[in-house]
Amino acid sequence: MPLTRREWILGSLGVAAMQQVLHAQQHAGHAAKADADGHPLAFEYLDVGAAGILAAFASEIIPSDDGPGATEAGAVYFIDRTLATFDSEKREQYKAGLLQTEALRAKLFPNSPNVEGLSREQRQAVIRGLESSEFFEVLRTHVVLGFLANPEYGGNRQKVGWKYIEFDDQMAFDPPFGYYDAHQSKEAK
């Protein structure tokens, strides 16, 4: 059975029990230290080293060249929360993936101290070496969710992801909704 469309996403995410999801959402209000907008200043699960590597990768998966990307969205905070709560069963995969990353970095760029110390081109070379791995697929899924899922999970800060794709987060719309229904001819009606 090929995992496609929605099932493909389900396959990349640990299938969480709803109780854990509610827990994840509640964390938004209960973060120990938060800035004025309620964003956590500290990580709940990730250590600083792991968070640094993941943030560096996130900034290459959805870069900020043409406007806010994963960095501004706080995607790494989304990843932290998923691993602290509803996707905690992916922790081992992250641990193994980070070890694999470190080994690849040391092989490709033996003189570099860590992933964060690499140039963008060098980071991209490391990603190209990882992109067919299961770990990268999970990371990519989490980064996209950290850019485009609801802000209450810790990412998509100031709705930068939604603004980028021009998804208007409104509860109500009036027709016309798009170009073609606005410009339909009398005959088409």
Next chain:
Amino acid sequence: MTTAAFHPSDEVDFLVIGAGASGGVMAKELATAGFRVVVLEQGPYLHESDYSHDELKYTILPGLTNDPKVQPITYRKSEREPAKLNKAIEYGRQVGGGSVHFTANYWCFHKSDFQERSLFGDVAGASLADWPIRYQDLEPFYTKAEYDLGISGLSGANPFEAPRSKPYPLPPMPVKSSGVLFESATRRMGLHPFPAPLAVLSQPYKGRAACVHCGFCESFGCEMQAKSSTLVSVIPDAEATGRCEIRPNSYVRKIEVNAHGKVTGALYFDQNRKEVFQRTKVVVLCANGVESAKLLLLSKSNQFPNGLANSSGMVGTHLMWDLGLLAEGLFEHQANEYKSVQVTRLIHDYYESDPHRGFYGGGGIDARFDFYPAGFALAGLPPDAPKWGLEFKKTFGHYFTRTISLLSHTSSLPMESNTVTLDPTVKDSWGLPAVRITYAQHPDDAATMKWILQRQHEILATMGATKIWGDPVDAFYTSRHLMGTCRMGTNPARSVVNSFGRAHDVPNLFIVDGSNFVTSARQQPTATIQALAYRAADNMSRMAKAGEL
């Protein structure tokens, strides 16, 4: 309003199991007819204030559907292979069931759907059969459902539809960009587009406000009662009688029978996982096309060693699947398809089986967009799109508001080897056997999907798509249209219930839901599930009043 509360030791008139598309209708019809009714529902009792536009919770995690962490499901293609954990089927698990989170497509069957065996003949490897009823038997109940629940549509606009006694109670929803392009293109191709019949209010109806086009229908609970689920339409009417108690978080594990082979009640786990036995004169099983069969198979007894109402061995067989493929197109201007209902136009030109195609089957095609932001970036882009980096970002940024898709809804042949059985080893978190699904596609179903996918690509090209992509022909998805498994029929050796849902083996047991389907028609089963429920309730009520139950 005082809702009823019955003690489990009270022998109620009807015990309905499952508060979904069928069970909600059953509750209202039986309670308003004067009977005392308890409805047991596995899931919680939620309301519009509990719902939200949370894509992660409702489309990726099981926000409103069965959760495989607590109710695992196993799947295999055939008996010859081991079944593995796989959420192969999905259903709405709350008061209102799937009618809460469905896309709200509301198609009536065509006349031909009830007699395809007579019209088309045998299909090798399948059990194609006529239904024991005809369209005219069900038409009054389709109409009743449309007026009770609130359905929008335009009667007469689909030249292939069967005759209707009344127009839809509400006009169609406003057309979207996808509908405008689809309508114009299919007309130029000589086809017959029509406005989608939808269980969504285009105007205020029975105290509920009209849809405000927020766009979060498929997979979501409506936050303003505009989607015509049983939760917001008939279930409040049932409760208002003072004779109906909806009992959520009540997971039935066995229907009990007495020495005379009649059902006496149901044993269920309450929300504290304590076992409770509710007594009743009649059981009406409306748990869906998979859960109803599971419960019958779980309800073994000395009189029914192979499961309740299963002397034929037919319980659980002939499971049919939710088939159809998605084709997507990129357009020059912003269509903003994320706004409003998913579907506004469709065609039924390829609905009927045509022997000239060389295989059985047919389908409808609708113009739609049923992606939300993250799901689109992860699973909605062309296969040749970059997977990360600036070009990936630019692609999902550009495509999100400019993509329109066409989804087919195609026939699924009934096959005796496609089954719901109890998994011999995997248990759910209550200790009950997990559902085991055995399903393989009939070659004609695959041929139909492939043939219609070519039509979808032709239409997208005519609509002016600058790039076309979509599902591979062998894509296979979780089934959300649960049909078959307790077939209706006149022969007790080859079917489980009669045309009113009454079990051939048990006089005071009715099974009324998608499990009754003899054939799949062209998917979109909800209207027919509900029409069957209205018809069965009408019959049950008359029988009970005549002392025949």
